[in-house]
Amino acid sequence: MIAPTNYSLVTLLRPAEAPTCLLLVSIPGARVPTAVSWRNRTSMPQTFSCTSCGRCCHGLRLSLSVQEAIAWASRGGLVQILCHAAPDSTDISETAAYKRERRFMAKSGDLLLRVQVMLVARFEAACPNLRPDMRCGIYDERPNVCRIYPAEIIPGVVMNPANRLCPPEAWNGDQPLFLTDEGQVLEIVTRVAIAEARAAGLADLEARQSLVALLEIDVAALENEGFVVWTIDRARLISALGDAAVAGASGKADAVMPNWRFMTPRSETAELISSAGAELIRGPQPECVDYLPLYER
Numbered sequence: 001m002i003a004p005t006n007y008s009l010v011t012l013l014r015p016a017e018a019p020t021c022l023l024l025v026s027i028p029g030a031r032v033p034t035a036v037s038w039r040n041r042t043s044m045p046q047t048f049s050c051t052s053c054g055r056c057c058h059g060l061r062l063s064l065s066v067q068e069a070i071a072w073a074s075r076g077g078l079v080q081i082l083c084h085a086a087p088d089s090t091d092i093s094e095t096a097a098y099k100r101e102r103r104f105m106a107k108s109g110d111l112l113l114r115v116q117v118m119l120v121a122r123f124e125a126a127c128p129n130l131r132p133d134m135r136c137g138i139y140d141e142r143p144n145v146c147r148i149y150p151a152e153i154i155p156g157v158v159m160n161p162a163n164r165l166c167p168p169e170a171w172n173g174d175q176p177l178f179l180t181d182e183g184q185v186l187e188i189v190t191r192v193a194i195a196e197a198r199a200a201g202l203a204d205l206e207a208r209q210s211l212v213a214l215l216e217i218d219v220a221a222l223e224n225e226g227f228v229v230w231t232i233d234r235a236r237l238i239s240a241l242g243d244a245a246v247a248g249a250s251g252k253a254d255a256v257m258p259n260w261r262f263m264t265p266r267s268e269t270a271e272l273i274s275s276a277g278a279e280l281i282r283g284p285q286p287e288c289v290d291y292l293p294l295y296e297r
């Protein structure tokens, strides 16, 4: 087995400005705020008040916990599974530690990996729960990510208004204080939702590992390059999510380290992956698999 830190995949393919907020994953090229003159991202404190514009309820992938995914799919919504992986990192920052704890160990050929499995609610236009008056139709049961936005969930990452969908007037200086000068969220509902989402990310780890084993999911993108998107038949997914939740809660998730394969559209990445001793998907890909690039090629 090759020590993961020996490999250049971690550094060579890590973009300088990788997106950090995966609470709401915009469809690439669909809706990115532009032509807005924002203050420097480190400027704090930050004022904010939601204008109910509804932009954060359109054309997104919402990150869900296992229980939220069961609820979303049971209401008839589309839940997809996004997978990416990378060699383990020696980064000891708070942010890196947070991410590492929420990925499980796996291997690809000779390479040791950490795999992240995300459950996301997918809608191309308006969220199926959005009412015509731009109010949420499942307000009391909405996912935590909807309670958190536009705050940041990952510790050590400063919220950047330029990366949020909210209109300029939402951030006006005469709005209530939202972030303290230390970057702490003031509003209690948001703080509780952040704490719950962080806890679920840890508590769900074994369930997510069990889920991919149950669904025989074993193909991921290289982290920071994209995601492999798995779209599973709804009834099968709900059943597997339920079984995975039970297995995760009982600590009976499969302890065998799974073997993963990588998918990439870039020949340079494929060469690096092969030279690192890892496996690439060969031949026709499964019908339920798609590739979501994070950046324009």
Ligand code: SF4
Pocket: 056, 057, 058, 127, 128, 129, 130, 131, 135, 136, 137, 138, 139, 142, 143, 146
């Ligand atoms: S669940 Fe509600 S708050 Fe969340 S995206 Fe849908 S309509 Fe918006």
Ligand code: SF4
Pocket: 049, 050, 051, 052, 053, 054, 055, 056, 057, 149, 150, 165, 166, 167, 170
């Ligand atoms: S995009 Fe921002 S301002 Fe608009 S509804 Fe969402 S949180 Fe509120």
